[in-house]
Each structure stands twice: as C-alpha cells, then as structure tokens.
Amino acid sequence: AQKVTQAQTEISVVEKEDVTLDCVYETRDTTYYLFWYKQPPSGELVFLIRRNSFDEQNEISGRYSWNFQKSTSSFNFTITASQVVDSAVYFCALKPSYIPTFGRGTSLIVHP
C-alpha cells in the first residue's frame, strides 16, 4: 500500500517570505513517481513537477524548488519570495503504478 502524508494543514505567511511545504511518502515499490500539484480557488489541479525515484537531483524552476530525499522518503517543495498569487492548496502525489495517490493537501495563504 502507498501513502502520502502532508502534515501541514495550513500555512500562513506574509508576502516575500520563503515557505516550505512538506511531503512524506510510503511505498514498497522501488520504482515510482512523485508529483506536486497546485489547486487554486477555481478548483483545477495544476501540474507543477514530476520526479522519478531514480533521480534525486534537486530541481529549481524560478521561485519554486524541490528537494527529493529518498533516504527519508521526503519530497519537499519550497517557494522563495512568496506572492499573493501563490495562495492555493498544494498536493503531493505518489504514483508507483498507474494510479496516483494524493496527500490531504496543504493550504498556503500569502498575505500582502
């Protein structure tokens, strides 16, 4: 069985602060993919990143960065210099086979 834990239910920051969203996963599979999605108030899940289990290289895309550590089964997401438009619910997902399993999400509120 697989499981994704996002322990932070809600995070509130002031604009320009850095913020890290935690994701811890469990799976017995040796090959799997990890994802992060953003869900703005409109409801649509927006794909942010996909990472396979063999690639532990950290990735940076603009203000977003991801830290994948297989040893601790974590795939954390950092937003640098947060903006009000970053306010949304962020989901981490695990895909060992063909069905992605989602965490419960972290609601990020960025205040001006």
Added chain:
Amino acid sequence: GAGVSQSPRYKVAKRGQDVALRCDPISGHVSLFWYQQALGQGPEFLTYFQNEAQLDKSGLPSDRFFAERPEGSVSTLKIQRTQQEDSAVYLCASSLSGGEANYGYTFGSGTRLTVV
C-alpha cells in the same frame, strides 16, 4: 480540446435522485481517471480507464456508482440514488500514456455535487 472539460460545473441533487457527470478528456489521451474530493481533503481515486476498458474500479464507494467510456473518449460517471455523503467535487484527469508513469496528468475543473 485544449484541456479536460467537465460538465456540469455545479450540480445540486435531491437525495435519491440519479446524476450523471461528464468528462471530455484531451483528444488522444489514452488514460482517464475519476477522483472524488471531499471538502478539505485530497482527491481519492475512484476508477481508471485505458481507452474504453475500465481497468480499475476499486475506488468506487458503492454499487450506486458507475462509470463508462464507451468509445474511449468521453466518460460519464453516474451516481444512482444520491446520498448526502456523495457531496463532493468529482475530478476527471487524462493522460497521454497507457499506464506508464512518463507523463503528467491534466485535470479538469471538476463538478461540485451537492446533495440536499
């Protein structure tokens, strides 16, 4: 189309009523998923299609839930005799691949079902 389209966007049903939710995936996408997202929760898997074949329906909560994709494109999720606990957002996602984890998933905006 350019994205995954779901209709209706909102649906209010009286308890006991049957409902049908439609998903129009991206043209050419082989895989199609239905998820149920309760308020404040993450999406929970319901069922998966590869073309017209329903390969996994293990997430359907009861036999009142039924999904089909007869021609391998548009899919319909039907809920019979709706109950209040069925109130949720129903999300549809499609993927180009036939099951390999090489591609991301494109989600629709969902149908918000409220059973009163």
